[in-house]
Amino acid sequence: MTNPAISLPDEFVDFLTQNAGRFEEELIQWLRIASISSDSSAKEDVHKAAQWVKNKFEAAGLKTESIPTAGFPLIYAETPLPEPVDGKTPPVALVYGHYDVQPPEPLDLWTSPPFEPVIRDGKIFARGATDDKGQVLTHVLAVCEWIGSGRTLPVQIKFLIEGEEEVGSANLEEHLPRLSETLACDVVVVSDSSQYGPGRPAITCGLRGIATYELFVDGPSHDLHSGSFGGAVMNPAIALCQMLSSMIEPDGRIAVEGFYDDVLPIPEIEREAWKQLGSDDEEFARSVGANALAGEPGYTTDERRWARPSFDINGLTSGHQGEGVKTVLPAKASAKFSHRLVPNQDPIAITQKLRDHFTRHCPTGVKFELKPDHGAGAMLADATSPYTRAAVTAVETAFGVAPVMIREGGSIPILARFQEVLECDVLLLGWGQNDDAAHSPNEKFSLEDFHRGIHASAALWQEMGRV
Amino acid sequence: MTNPAISLPDEFVDFLTQNAGRFEEELIQWLRIASISSDSSAKEDVHKAAQWVKNKFEAAGLKTESIPTAGFPLIYAETPLPEPVDGKTPPVALVYGHYDVQPPEPLDLWTSPPFEPVIRDGKIFARGATDDKGQVLTHVLAVCEWIGSGRTLPVQIKFLIEGEEEVGSANLEEHLPRLSETLACDVVVVSDSSQYGPGRPAITCGLRGIATYELFVDGPSHDLHSGSFGGAVMNPAIALCQMLSSMIEPDGRIAVEGFYDDVLPIPEIEREAWKQLGSDDEEFARSVGANALAGEPGYTTDERRWARPSFDINGLTSGHQGEGVKTVLPAKASAKFSHRLVPNQDPIAITQKLRDHFTRHCPTGVKFELKPDHGAGAMLADATSPYTRAAVTAVETAFGVAPVMIREGGSIPILARFQEVLECDVLLLGWGQNDDAAHSPNEKFSLEDFHRGIHASAALWQEMGRV
Numbered sequence: 001m002t003n004p005a006i007s008l009p010d011e012f013v014d015f016l017t018q019n020a021g022r023f024e025e026e027l028i029q030w031l032r033i034a035s036i037s038s039d040s041s042a043k044e045d046v047h048k049a050a051q052w053v054k055n056k057f058e059a060a061g062l063k064t065e066s067i068p069t070a071g072f073p074l075i076y077a078e079t080p081l082p083e084p085v086d087g088k089t090p091p092v093a094l095v096y097g098h099y100d101v102q103p104p105e106p107l108d109l110w111t112s113p114p115f116e117p118v119i120r121d122g123k124i125f126a127r128g129a130t131d132d133k134g135q136v137l138t139h140v141l142a143v144c145e146w147i148g149s150g151r152t153l154p155v156q157i158k159f160l161i162e163g164e165e166e167v168g169s170a171n172l173e174e175h176l177p178r179l180s181e182t183l184a185c186d187v188v189v190v191s192d193s194s195q196y197g198p199g200r201p202a203i204t205c206g207l208r209g210i211a212t213y214e215l216f217v218d219g220p221s222h223d224l225h226s227g228s229f230g231g232a233v234m235n236p237a238i239a240l241c242q243m244l245s246s247m248i249e250p251d252g253r254i255a256v257e258g259f260y261d262d263v264l265p266i267p268e269i270e271r272e273a274w275k276q277l278g279s280d281d282e283e284f285a286r287s288v289g290a291n292a293l294a295g296e297p298g299y300t301t302d303e304r305r306w307a308r309p310s311f312d313i314n315g316l317t318s319g320h321q322g323e324g325v326k327t328v329l330p331a332k333a334s335a336k337f338s339h340r341l342v343p344n345q346d347p348i349a350i351t352q353k354l355r356d357h358f359t360r361h362c363p364t365g366v367k368f369e370l371k372p373d374h375g376a377g378a379m380l381a382d383a384t385s386p387y388t389r390a391a392v393t394a395v396e397t398a399f400g401v402a403p404v405m406i407r408e409g410g411s412i413p414i415l416a417r418f419q420e421v422l423e424c425d426v427l428l429l430g431w432g433q434n435d436d437a438a439h440s441p442n443e444k445f446s447l448e449d450f451h452r453g454i455h456a457s458a459a460l461w462q463e464m465g466r467v
Numbered sequence: 468m469t470n471p472a473i474s475l476p477d478e479f480v481d482f483l484t485q486n487a488g489r490f491e492e493e494l495i496q497w498l499r500i501a502s503i504s505s506d507s508s509a510k511e512d513v514h515k516a517a518q519w520v521k522n523k524f525e526a527a528g529l530k531t532e533s534i535p536t537a538g539f540p541l542i543y544a545e546t547p548l549p550e551p552v553d554g555k556t557p558p559v560a561l562v563y564g565h566y567d568v569q570p571p572e573p574l575d576l577w578t579s580p581p582f583e584p585v586i587r588d589g590k591i592f593a594r595g596a597t598d599d600k601g602q603v604l605t606h607v608l609a610v611c612e613w614i615g616s617g618r619t620l621p622v623q624i625k626f627l628i629e630g631e632e633e634v635g636s637a638n639l640e641e642h643l644p645r646l647s648e649t650l651a652c653d654v655v656v657v658s659d660s661s662q663y664g665p666g667r668p669a670i671t672c673g674l675r676g677i678a679t680y681e682l683f684v685d686g687p688s689h690d691l692h693s694g695s696f697g698g699a700v701m702n703p704a705i706a707l708c709q710m711l712s713s714m715i716e717p718d719g720r721i722a723v724e725g726f727y728d729d730v731l732p733i734p735e736i737e738r739e740a741w742k743q744l745g746s747d748d749e750e751f752a753r754s755v756g757a758n759a760l761a762g763e764p765g766y767t768t769d770e771r772r773w774a775r776p777s778f779d780i781n782g783l784t785s786g787h788q789g790e791g792v793k794t795v796l797p798a799k800a801s802a803k804f805s806h807r808l809v810p811n812q813d814p815i816a817i818t819q820k821l822r823d824h825f826t827r828h829c830p831t832g833v834k835f836e837l838k839p840d841h842g843a844g845a846m847l848a849d850a851t852s853p854y855t856r857a858a859v860t861a862v863e864t865a866f867g868v869a870p871v872m873i874r875e876g877g878s879i880p881i882l883a884r885f886q887e888v889l890e891c892d893v894l895l896l897g898w899g900q901n902d903d904a905a906h907s908p909n910e911k912f913s914l915e916d917f918h919r920g921i922h923a924s925a926a927l928w929q930e931m932g933r934v
Contacts, residue, residue: 225906230876232762241711291832305698312794313797316785317783326782327781363761366757373792409696
């Protein structure tokens with residue numbers, strides 16, 4: 001399927017193939033550093049992981065800078081801006097990624113220790129393998145090796161590798177306006193997501209937004225004896241269940257008044273394209289260990305996951321959770337819940353609708369408090385932009401098959417901020433697989449995908465030079 | 468208000484008054500023993516508390532026995548059976564109580580240490596003060612002092628003081644049929660409950676039954692990323708909330724099909740009597756720290772608490788309960804819940820109705836498991852029996868005011884078993900107060916109530932001799 005007309009010069013491809021072992025060694029080195037940004041005892045390692053990638057850029061001769069923040073530094077690097085061609089400034093791409101990782105717990109579920117990378121069946125197992133060290137390294141290697149080989153890049157590449165993606169990117173968000181000139185670009189390139197399936201590379205043209213909350217329900221001032229008071233005093237745990245149930249219709253639609261008001265319908269062209277992907281509900285249910293799927297009526301599984309808003313309870317807490325029976329009427333109950341949002345939904349408006357909803361649905365005898373945590377709008381990329389077209393060619397070059405155009409249901413809130421502040425396009429090129437277990441025990445990354453990613457990255461810069 | 472015609476001989480009342488200090492000393496001794504039956508490290512103390520009351524009976528010359536069980540011993544004692552009067556065998560009463568106590572946790576909420584009894588404002592503060600050492604000791608003292616003073620009792624008194632009431636009385640229940648001859652009696656007398664209020668002694672003519680459950684809801688085989696899967700995979704925590712909410716109507720009625728089928732209506736005579744008690748909903752809400760009361764329509768607060776079945780969630784557990792946000796779609800969710808049952812409701816039938824209900828209301832995409840823990844029917848005493856009439860007189864003698872006839876919403880499952888196995892009446896004479904904090908920090912017992920209880924106990928045996 002490879003289109004030789006748009007392939008990279010054979011000699012560079014050969015070079016990448018010959019050096020595959022060394023690239024894997026470098027990935028292993030980086031993965032050994034336990035850069036857990038949420039763990040205050042891991043601070044030194046997080047800085048070490050930052051230094052590792054900074055060294056990498058410097059060794060290749062990129063102009064490199066470590067930008068300090070209140071938390072971990074932003075590692076910035078750039079290649080030279082090529083001379084204008086026919087009076088036209090070549091495109092500028094900003095590769096965004098992160099060197100921090102999720103905590104590895106629960107440790108007892110790992111087959112091999114999370115920070116001692118092991119290769120099994122052509123996959124590398126370690127925390128950070130796919131999220132995001134393995135994926136971002138494909139771009140770091142493609143660019144550094146290209147420059148290192150003495151060639152000139154037809155585009156300017158900037159890198160911004162942060163250390164707090166797993167804890168919300170607050171410091172990057174704060175610094176972003178100030179850095180808008182440094183980071184100015186035509187397109188942000190991110191590899192921190194997944195292919196549609198093995199051997200089915202994808203370009204992700206949209207992400208959902210997010211709004212997270214905690215709902216507290218308070219009843220009596222202290223736990224009561226359910227014998228002496230049950231039936232006469234409102235039970236906050238029952239009230240919580242009623243309030244949460246009231247948010248969703250039995251058929252799966254969200255029942256919060258006005259929740260869908262601002263939702264943009266999914267363009268027919270995308271719905272049609274997704275139907276061709278051949279998603280199989282039974283197979284999908286099996287893959288997550290559920291006995292069946294369920295969701296909003298009138299939409300397919302991919303539509304529900306990628307382009308329709310959702311409601312999930314993330315945690316429930318009330319009363320006696322230990323062993324055995326304690327017939328208590330608990331004083332309070334609480335839930336953590338979240339919505340995934342779709343284009344045109346505003347997390348602040350959603351918070352107001354929720355407050356109104358709970359005010360209407362809070363039973364007599366209890367009080368509620370709704371605490372918003374964080375919110376971010378959805379992100380849509382321009383699927384028809386020249387950068388996307390360049391990416392399609394590059395991915396086909398490396399993977400031997402044209403990518404499918406999909407969306408993903410997760411959220412990378414900083415991308416919408418990039419779009420706003422840098423007024424740029426976004427290109428989401430996931431080299432991972434859905435079962436790579438990002439955030440879970442036994443996280444892995446296929447080495448074949450790793451090498452194809454490096455190849456695709458190199459091809460992308462070449463293709464982008466023709467834009 | 469005291470009716471001198473039915474008072475105890477003045478000299479015995481004087482004797483009780485003169486010895487009040489010694490009685491308090493004895494109570495303090497017993498309360499010092501940390502007989503926590505659920506704490507395996509407290510075994511020695513539980514045995515010590517059993518031995519303490521056994522010594523008390525033996526010192527007074529009662530025929531005493533420690534009946535071993537698989538757990539803690541049953542302490543049995545009896546006074547001699549009096550000679551028949553006019554060819555009529557005098558009545559036999561069995562005093563039931565317990566020498567074990569609840570765990571004292573949370574310790575930091577105690578003003579003084581739970582096993583170092585302290586008297587403040589005429590109240591003794593210690594774990595077990597009201598539940599049940601202080602209350603059962605009133606009968607132990609009345610009988611032992613009576614016998615010890617060389618008098619003859621007009622009735623036979625048997626004592627059964629167990630050490631596992633706070634952990635479910637399983638061993639007593641197992642031994643009960645075998646002990647039916649030893650324990651044979653006309654009436655079981657229990658002081659392990661409360662007065663209607665300060666200075667408002669009560670005879671409790673009914674208790675609710677109980678049925679406790681754990682409900683497990685399972686969805687995917689492991690926690691999922693709410694971005695990638697939210698909206699397409701049923702969330703077990705949402706399913707749990709829906710299933711629990713489906714058990715109750717918005718107006719407070721229980722919505723489980725057939726739940727009320729077997730419920731006996733509350734006799735009009737009791738409803739009328741309770742209305743005269745002058746319960747104040749606003750005051751009641753304030754006393755528990757709730758902003759309002761709520762419950763089944765058409766019933767008063769006392770009716771809801773004492774004689775209508777109830778549903779309480781005792782605990783909720785799912786997903787992320789720690790600090791901060793984790794946008795997970797949890798693999799499972801569970802709840803502990805319980806029903807208080809009223810006369811004629813059968814816990815086994817209720818379990819079947821719940822199973823049927825959940826089968827109908829379990830959403831697609833999850834499985835449920837309902838695990839019953841324990842169940843017991845409600846208990847009704849005969850409010851018109853000669854023993855109850857004797858108790859009314861005795862209580863009036865000691866408290867200077869006639870007792871009100873009430874029920875309580877809690878459950879003492881062993882009492883219904885006594886009724887069945889021993890074919891006897893039950894007399895529930897609570898000397899405690901609703902705010903005595905049984906099972907909570909700073910448990911207390913009014914010394915005035917303690918001494919009145921001793922007096923009432925002595926008067927009861929005298930009155931019962933006239934039955």
